[in-house]
Amino acid sequence: MIVAMNAGAAPEEIQAVIDKISEFGLRAVDLPGGERTAIGIASAIPPELRQTLTELLESMPGVDRVSQVSRAYKLASREFHPVSTVVTVKGVAIGGEEVVVAAGPCAIESREQLFEAAAAVRLHGGKILRGGAFKPRTSPYSFQGLGVDGLKLLKEAGEAFSLATVTEVMDSHDVDLVSAYADILQVGARNMQNYPLLTAIGDSCRPVVLKRGPSATIDEWLLAAEYVLSRGNPNVILCERGVHPLDREHTRYTLDLSAVPVVKHLSHLPVIVDPSHACGNWRYVAAMSKAAIAAGADGLLVEIHPDPGRALCDGAQSLKLDSFESLMQELRLIASAVGRPMPRE
Ligand code: PEP
Ligand code: MN
Numbered sequence: 001m002i003v004a005m006n007a008g009a010a011p012e013e014i015q016a017v018i019d020k021i022s023e024f025g026l027r028a029v030d031l032p033g034g035e036r037t038a039i040g041i042a043s044a045i046p047p048e049l050r051q052t053l054t055e056l057l058e059s060m061p062g063v064d065r066v067s068q069v070s071r072a073y074k075l076a077s078r079e080f081h082p083v084s085t086v087v088t089v090k091g092v093a094i095g096g097e098e099v100v101v102a103a104g105p106c107a108i109e110s111r112e113q114l115f116e117a118a119a120a121v122r123l124h125g126g127k128i129l130r131g132g133a134f135k136p137r138t139s140p141y142s143f144q145g146l147g148v149d150g151l152k153l154l155k156e157a158g159e160a161f162s163l164a165t166v167t168e169v170m171d172s173h174d175v176d177l178v179s180a181y182a183d184i185l186q187v188g189a190r191n192m193q194n195y196p197l198l199t200a201i202g203d204s205c206r207p208v209v210l211k212r213g214p215s216a217t218i219d220e221w222l223l224a225a226e227y228v229l230s231r232g233n234p235n236v237i238l239c240e241r242g243v244h245p246l247d248r249e250h251t252r253y254t255l256d257l258s259a260v261p262v263v264k265h266l267s268h269l270p271v272i273v274d275p276s277h278a279c280g281n282w283r284y285v286a287a288m289s290k291a292a293i294a295a296g297a298d299g300l301l302v303e304i305h306p307d308p309g310r311a312l313c314d315g316a317q318s319l320k321l322d323s324f325e326s327l328m329q330e331l332r333l334i335a336s337a338v339g340r341p342m343p344r345e
Pocket of ligand 1: 106132241
C-alpha cells in the first residue's frame with residue numbers, strides 16, 4: 001500500500017500518517033522520488049484490515065490518495081521506489097550513468113594468476129575485481145576454491161590495483177568472514193533462494209550481487225531481492241546470468257537479455273549481466289556483453305584468465321587478457337551509443 005501525500009503536505013501531516021501506520025503494527029517507509037512525499041507500508045497487511053486502513057488513511061489531512069502495490073515484492077518495486085538505486089562501493093557507482101565492468105577469474109588459483117588478471121582489469125578500465133574463493137561446484141571432486149587463503153589474495157589484489165572486489169558467499173555462517181575481505185558479496189545462481197543466506201546478507205548491510213537462479217522467474221528473483229531489502233540492506237545489484245537452455249549443445253545457459261529492460265521497468269535496483277556463465281564459451285562472450293550494454297544493463301561481470309587452458313574452473317568461458325582488452329574498447333563504443341559513459345581509468 002502506498003499513501004501519496006498532497007504536494008504541500010505539512011511535516012506534521014506526514015508524521016501523523018507514519019504514526020497511524022505504526023499503530024497498526026505495520027512498517028512505514030519513506031518513498032524517495034517525485035515532487036511529493038509518499039509513504040509505503042512494507043509489511044503484509046492482513047486482508048481484513050485493508051479496507052478500513054485505506055479509508056482511515058484517505059481521510060487524514062494532507063493525504064491525496066492511497067493505492068495498492070500490484071506486485072508481491074514491495075521494496076524492490078519501482079512502484080514503491082520510483083528513483084533508480086545507485087549502489088556505491090569504494091567510489092564505484094553501480095546503477096548510475098556509467099557502465100561498470102567487474103572482471104576476474106572464476107576461481108582464485110594463485111597470487112600470480114589473480115594479480116595478472118587484476119592488472120588487466122585495472123589497465124583496461126574495469127572497476128571491480130571478481131574471483132571465487134568458495135566455489136559452488138557441481139561435482140564434489142572438482143576444485144572447490146582456496147577458501148580463506150583466496151579471500152586474503154583477493155583483498156591484497158584489490159588494494160594493490162585500487163579495485164573494489166566481489167566474491168561469492170555460499171553459507172549464511174560465512175557472511176561475516178567474507179565481508180571481512182571483500183567489498184561486495186555475491187549470491188550465486190544456485191543460492192538465489194537460500195533464504196537464510198539472503199537474510200544474513202540483509203542483516204549485514206553489505207552490497208550484494210544477487211544472481212538469478214537458472215530456473216527462477218523474474219518475480220522469484222525480485223522476491224529474493226526483497227528478502228535482502230526487507231532486512232534493511234538497500235545495496236542489492238541484480239545479475240542476469242542465463243536461464244536453463246533449450247539447447248545445451250552450443251551454450252551453457254540461455255542469456256535472458258529481455259530480463260534487463262523488464263527488471264529495469266519493474267524495479268529500481270541496478271542490473272548487471274554475466275555473459276560468461278550464460279554462454280559457457282568465450283567465443284560468444286563479447287557479443288553478449290555488447291548486447292547487454294545496448295539493452296540497458298548497468299554493468300557486466302566477466303570471467304577472464306591469464307591462461308584459460310590451464311584454469312581450474314570455467315576456462316572454456318574465460319577471456320584471455322588480450323581479448324578482454326579488445327572487448328573493453330568495443331564496449332566503450334556501445335556504451336556511448338546508448339548515452340552511457342565508460343571511463344578509461
Ligand atoms: C560465479 O560467478 O563464479 C558462478 C559460480 O556463477 P553462477 O552462480 O552464476 O553459476
Ligand atoms: Mn565461473
